[in-house]
Amino acid sequence: MSPITVLLVDDHPVVRAGLRAVLEASGRVRVAAEASSGAQAQEALAAPAPDGAGFDLVVMDIQMPDGDGIATTAAIRTADGPPVLILTTFETDRLVIDAISAGAAGYILKDAPADELIAAVERAAAGGRAMSATVTERLARRLSNPAVALSRRELEILEAAATGESNREIAASLFISQATVKTHLVHVFDKLGAATRTEAVAKARELGLID
Template sequence: MAEQVIRILIVDDHPVVRNGISGMCASVEDFTVVGEAGDGPEAVRLTLSLDPDVVLMDLRMPGGGGAEAIATLTRRGSQARVLVLTTYETDRDIMAALDAGATGYLLKDARPEELFTAIRAAAAGESVLSPAVATRVISRVRSSGAEALSQREVEVLTLVARGRTNREIARALFVSEATVKTHLGHVFDKLGVKDRASAVATAYERGVLGT
């Protein structure tokens, strides 16, 4: 059976960067680049008209930033998964993007293979965080007054934040996939969320992730 092609929109204010990313994606059999945008408003317009599977979104752009564009797309019911691809890793940037509805957050120093894996994960609805960003999340553990997760729930959520699937989490923790799903259900209930991406975003906000 033919592999499903992932339709990608690239958003960055630097044409050279857009061209570079587009060229890399063009080399991958199951990717196709359907458009490019140079700022947030154009990203919103093209996302709504082209309906890509994944939007690679820079954050700080003249004419309109990425976080605002993500929030607008979320409000307008866009089904596209937004994967932030940026050089910025401040808590403010990370929180703004994830709170707005981003599926993942990757830094531009990522290797091509990491980017490709993140795009596929985002298209599947999985949350993806750059290792450097995940480290920042973990460093915020003690800042929260939110309802505590169990140690096992924290371990599961940390692996979710790193883009692991349920099967991969089960293998890493030596438990069944059913057990992972149960733990995730408890995490969702405690954080008041309904999906993995929201769990990661809320964990950022409340600082409940840990090692």
């Protein structure tokens, strides 16, 4: 069986070298090309494949310069590109949900064991879903406790509040009214059992909803 051909996308050369070594040591995966940004990843996919066979999978970091991994994933999937497996150190609810909504085939953490990573690559390349155990647990906990299942908009507003932005600033950055911001915050307070922004932010961090 031919090895799975992968486009490896990460902005840290040392990380890419380590991941390449882990992936190729299995004998079942070949890193056919590398990219250090979202833009480079899209250029690599648009160019003729190095061996003419194309890529079976894109292994994608999230936080990179020149196009974040989630936005790049959405662009790749919209263009009918290969499946994308997110490989990152971040595991907040919002990032997981945004990645899956963007069309990612899976979400794996960089501290996953080598065999888990290889298995995830194989599942994603075959068209399946591949999730780290901790990410699966997080999603299951979120679904089993809807009282703290904040919407993406609520998470956006709470994350902005956590940086100290005022309602006016949040409204301006999200292109919504201040009244809408206040309404979302009321819902957030109710779901988290919080009385203030500070308390809501602290509880959300304890639950892993935001960084």
